[in-house]
């Protein structure tokens with residue numbers, strides 16, 4: 381899938397939770413194959429119960445797979461003893477949705493905790509913790525207790541703590557789900573910063589496509605315990621294949637049309653109807669020439685219903701919704717012309 385070596389690899393992973401009295405066995409993950417390339421930020425998105433937490437907990441050995449392997453930095457995590465796991469976990473940092481800070485410890489002491497556990501000297505701890513508090517922008521809050529910090533500040537402490545043991549991999553379990561949109565953006569920017577500055581590989585799980593859009597280089601869509609779609613974030617946004625991916629995307633990228641318009645949409649062509657076409661442009665400048673060329677070459681009128689330019693993982697991404705003549709022959713010529721110029725199309729319906 382990419383030439384960069386994988387730092388995390390799921391190989392044919394299955395996870396079934398055994399039956400309990402009153403409930404049958406639960407298949408949480410089946411046939412999961414996924415590679416997280418070195419230095420990448422990979423997002424896994426799925427609905428509640430899709431298996432995201434189980435997937436991430438397999439990476440640091442909090443769960444063991446029923447079948448298959450999880451390889452982290454060359455080590456098969458699934459084959460390790462408890463003491464081997466403790467050692468491996470030092471190279472795997474984790475950030476949690478509810479921060480999981482110790483209330484009776486200051487910000488500094490929370491960040492220091494994993495180093496104390498690892499038996500690092502107080503001097504060495506100071507040398508590591510202070511730059512981390514600087515990195516996450518909390519140097520002035522070092523002596524504050526969690527109750528004295530905002531949600532975003534608590535998550536900054538959580539991130540600094542996850543980085544204390546100088547991990548190669550950072551796991552993020554819905555790190556921004558408890559935060560407001562502005563704080564979410566600040567924390568996602570911090571994740572991007574640690575990814576870039578510390579060359580850290582990041583695997584994050586989320587149920588929000590906006591999080592994926594903002595930070596992830598690649599995305600895997602998890603549905604019912606299986607990865608139903610995976611690829612570069614930009615490609616997935618441009619050409620979503622699976623219905624689950626499409627439904628996650630529907631609130632973004634111009635896929636949401638005004639309600640008055642949606643009410644008029646029909647799924648089938650009736651003679652004389654206009655087709656509504658969603659076109660994804662993989663470059664901001666391409667919009668005008670493409671539409672005017674199609675209009676000129678085919679001698680048709682094109683009405684623009686909605687247009688939007690967005691930013692997906694740092695790349696410009698344009699979505700335009702147009703209405704065009706809906707008769708099947710003309711429509712297929714339009715689609716062929718637009719796609720022939722390298723852009724993706726989707727017939728949304730007819731009006």
Ligand SMILES: Nc1ncnc2c1ncn2[C@@H]1O[C@H](COP(=O)(O)OP(=O)(O)OP(=O)(O)O)[C@@H](O)[C@H]1O
Pocket residue numbers: 397398406407408426427428429430431432433434435587
């Ligand atoms: N320890 C467990 N014992 C039994 N079943 C479990 C256990 N942990 C998870 N499951 C089941 O496995 C499935 C996947 O759960 P998981 O927590 O991984 O989903 P999720 O995508 O993280 O959901 P959410 O977004 O709600 O946290 C669910 O059906 C869940 O009920």
